[in-house]
Each structure stands twice: as C-alpha cells, then as structure tokens.
Amino acid sequence: MAKRHWKVRPYVLTGGRTRTRQQLLVHTLVSVPYYDSVFAAGLLPEQRTLYEHARETRSLAELSAFSGISLGVTRVVVDDLASTDRLLVHAETYESPFDRRLLERLLDGLRKLA
Amino acid sequence: MASASLPDNPTLTSAKIVIAGGFGVGKTTCVAAISEIPPVNTEAWMTAASEPIDRLDPGIDKTTTTVAMDFGRLTISNDLVLYLFGTPGQARFWPMWDDLCRGAVGALVLADSRRLDASFAAINYFEQDSDLPFVVCLNLFDGMLTHHLDDVRQALALSPDVPLITCDARSPSSVAQALMAVVTHTMQRTGHTAPGAFPAR
Numbered sequence: 001m002a003k004r005h006w007k008v009r010p011y012v013l014t015g016g017r018t019r020t021r022q023q024l025l026v027h028t029l030v031s032v033p034y035y036d037s038v039f040a041a042g043l044l045p046e047q048r049t050l051y052e053h054a055r056e057t058r059s060l061a062e063l064s065a066f067s068g069i070s071l072g073v074t075r076v077v078v079d080d081l082a083s084t085d086r087l088l089v090h091a092e093t094y095e096s097p098f099d100r101r102l103l104e105r106l107l108d109g110l111r112k113l114a
Numbered sequence: 115m116a117s118a119s120l121p122d123n124p125t126l127t128s129a130k131i132v133i134a135g136g137f138g139v140g141k142t143t144c145v146a147a148i149s150e151i152p153p154v155n156t157e158a159w160m161t162a163a164s165e166p167i168d169r170l171d172p173g174i175d176k177t178t179t180t181v182a183m184d185f186g187r188l189t190i191s192n193d194l195v196l197y198l199f200g201t202p203g204q205a206r207f208w209p210m211w212d213d214l215c216r217g218a219v220g221a222l223v224l225a226d227s228r229r230l231d232a233s234f235a236a237i238n239y240f241e242q243d244s245d246l247p248f249v250v251c252l253n254l255f256d257g258m259l260t261h262h263l264d265d266v267r268q269a270l271a272l273s274p275d276v277p278l279i280t281c282d283a284r285s286p287s288s289v290a291q292a293l294m295a296v297v298t299h300t301m302q303r304t305g306h307t308a309p310g311a312f313p314a315r
Contacts, residue, residue, distance in 0.1 A: 023217075025130070025216055025217040026130070026185075026197075026199065026213065026214060027128045027129070027130040027197040027199070027217070028128065029120075029126055029127065029128050029195070031122075031124070033124065056119055056120070056122075057119075057120040057121070057122060057123070057126055058120070059128060059187075059195075059197060061154070061156065061185055061197070061199070062154060062187075064156065065154045065155070065156045066154075071156075088124060090124065090125070090126055090127055090128070091125075091127070092127060093125065093127040093193070093194075094127070094129075097129060097130070097217055097218060097219045097300075098219070098300060098304040100301065102129060102194075102219070103219065103297050103300060103301050105190060105191070105194055106129060106190060106194075106196060106219065106293075106297050107294055107297050107298065108190075109188070109190030109191065109194070109196065110190075110196075110290045110291075110293050110294045110297065111290075111294065113148065113188075113286055113287060113290035114287050114290040114291045114294060
C-alpha cells in the first residue's frame with residue numbers, strides 16, 4: 001500500500017484510546033468468521049481496511065503492516081470489531097508461552113527444518 | 115515451505131520468538147532464511163505517531179523517524195504458527211522491545227564476532243530489563259569461527275547460564291537449530307528438562 005499522509009490524527013480514529021479490553025499481542029491471530037459486505041460498506045475507512053485484510057487469518061503485526069495502519073490504531077480498531085463478533089481474536093491454546101506442550105511442538109516443527 | 119496463507123482454522127494459535135541484536139548483525143537475514151513469507155517490514159508502525167514531533171526539525175534524517183524492523187512466519191502445523199520478530203536497532207525504541215517480547219517463547223540475540231559491541235545493548239536489555247529466556251548466537255558470516263567461544267563469552271561478560279552458540283544466518287537449517295536452542299533453553303529455564311535429557315515420567 002502506498003504511504004499515506006495522516007490527515008486525521010491517530011487519536012481521532014481511536015477516540016483517544018490506547019488500551020484495549022483484551023490482550024492483543026503483535027503475534028495474536030485474528031480472522032473474520034463470516035464476511036459481510038454490507039457490514040464492511042458501513043465501516044469507517046480504517047475499520048474497513050482492517051476488516052477486509054482480516055478475511056485471511058493474520059497476526060496483528062501482519063494486519064497492521066499490510067493495511068498501512070499503525071500498530072496502536074490497529075489494536076484499538078481490532079478490539080472494537082472483536083467486541084461485536086465481527087472479528088475473531090484467536091484464543092490462546094496454551095497456558096503460557098512457556099507451556100511445555102507448546103515448546104515441544106515447536107521443537108518438533110523446527111527439527112524438520114534443521 | 116507452506117503456502118503464503120495461513121490455514122483457515124479458528125483454533126489456529128501462534129507463538130513468537132524475538133530475534134535481537136545490533137544493526138547489521140544479520141537479523142533480517144536470519145528471519146528471511148526460515149520465513150515462509152518474505153520478511154515483512156513494518157516501517158509504517160510508528161511513522162504516523164512520530165511524524166508531528168520529528169518534523170519540527172526539517173534537517174532530520176528520514177531513517178530516524180521510522181522503526182525499521184522485520185518479521186517472518188513459519189507454519190508449524192495446521193493449528194500452530196511461529197512468528198519471528200526482529201527488534202528495531204535503535205535504543206530509543208526500547209518500549210517497542212517490551213511490546214515485542216511480551217508473550218514470547220524466548221529470544222535469539224545475534225552477534226558479530228568482529229563487532230561485538232553492536233550487540234552489547236541488546237544483551238544488556240535481556241540481562242537487565244527482561245525476564246525472557248535468551249540465547250546469544252554468533253553469526254558466522256564467512257562460515258568461520260574467528261574467535262574462541264570462551265573469549266567471546268568473556269568479551270560479552272555473559273553470565274554462565276546464558277547459552278552461547280553459533281549459526282549461519284543465511285542457512286535455514288542452521289537458523290532452525292539456533293531456534294531449537296532457544297526453545298530448549300526456555301524449557302530448562304522455566305523448570306522443565308529438554309526432551310531426551312531424561313526418560314519420560
């Protein structure tokens with residue numbers, strides 16, 4: 001996407017909010033469970049761009065980079081859309097990043113490439 | 115290599131390993147070697163926020179207003195994907211480092227034996243300011259180890275419990291092994307033994 005000039009300041013898009021209801025990490029996955037073109041047409045430009053890009057499962061970082069929207073704004077907008085079930089924030093399957101089951105699965109996956 | 119798209123699976127979950135180190139030590143090369151997508155450059159991330167401030171000085175270099183960092187992705191299975199995040203080099207972006215490290219499995223801190231000082235700040239961050247388990251890895255640019263690892267460890271003032279390994283950041287298998295070292299170290303640091311070290315309970 002071409003570099004855009006921010007005619008609108010980020011805090012206008014987010015209503016001054018910087019925090020989100022749920023923890024949204026840079027690698028947290030989001031996806032659109034069922035795409036609704038009528039819903040999409042009624043969204044604000046930034047919301048719509050993020051909604052369209054999330055039709056394919058993506059991490060927050062990918063969504064932000066591909067949409068050309070800063071990570072902070074992406075977080076707040078994704079949080080809003082997720083609260084209406086329009087966007088799915090994928091649940092953490094493992095208790096923590098140090099969950100032994102997770103670590104073993106990563107080792108197994110990496111071993112295939114080693 | 116898996117396709118450019120992630121599996122369409124609502125239970126798909128993700129993990130993250132942080133690739134840190136100074137400027138020019140091979141972070142992007144390392145991510146590119148193993149990522150199934152071309153490394154994504156997130157230059158746009160902070161440009162918008164910093165623009166009004168940095169613009170006050172018309173002579174300021176463009177590169178200082180952006181966070182140049184890359185990340186890549188590796189699909190482990192149809193319900194697990196691993197992200198690799200390279201850290202931005204400049205120290206002024208340390209709040210960004212906290213953000214990147216939150217929820218990570220561990221960190222791989224790359225170093226260049228010819229310019230160890232380039233990675234001092236990164237090592238210092240993980241030793242002092244973060245609880246994230248990390249492994250220091252000498253990137254062998256020409257495939258040759260020019261110094262003894264013990265000398266490097268001493269020069270970096272690494273504590274004995276931080277593993278020091280080597281890799282060739284251009285080689286996918288070498289990077290995979292380095293990442294395995296990170297995961298294994300995290301297992302040990304978080305109270306588990308590496309698989310195979312002891313018989314299963």
